[in-house]
Amino acid sequence: MYNKSGKTNDAPQQVTRVRTPRAEDREVLATVENLLGASRVKLRCMDGVVRMGRIPGSMKKRNWIREGDIVIAVPWDFQDSKADVIWKYTRPQVSWLERKGFLKG
Template sequence: MANYRSTIRHRNSGSRKSVSGDTHEVTRVRTPQKDRNEVLATVLNLLGSKRVTLQCMDGVVRMGRIPGSKKKRMWIREGDIVIANPWEIQDSKADVTWKYTRPQVEWLERKGYLN
């Protein structure tokens, strides 16, 4: 039994990879589509109950709603960059449809999507 454990420990110790050496290369980033009425937005604060305050890139502060299908998948914090779909009926409200990761935000900044 002791030999079995030592071989497992030895086998796992050699397969460790350094996290600092990894570079995250972004190959494909979803951008907002004007034909779907999507805008980039920054999360200002969390209101609770699937609701957030958004500062959209078109200059409007909207109340954003995270749909139930994406609520558990997207963990949104203050300062995150998201894609929002403004409502057609009320322009002061929007649905949050996408959240960007840090490498994707850096790519958006390099390409000029974020001012």
């Protein structure tokens, strides 16, 4: 592969670390189905439950969450139908998760 100056680009590919959900912290992978407004999203979790997710302020400032994104959610202890979104995956990270078998379907 050649860059603009005509030189080859033989740089090694970067290895990206992908955060996986921790079962001991009750973290599950989820897909964002709908944006509900007021920092709320509808999540389809990998454990088969559809939950209402809340995006905390620290994530709201950093990340832009859209429909179809893959996220890590932590279900609430006292109300299993709701969860907090704690992590959003990028496209290369999602393809890595699919290759390694973390995402079903």
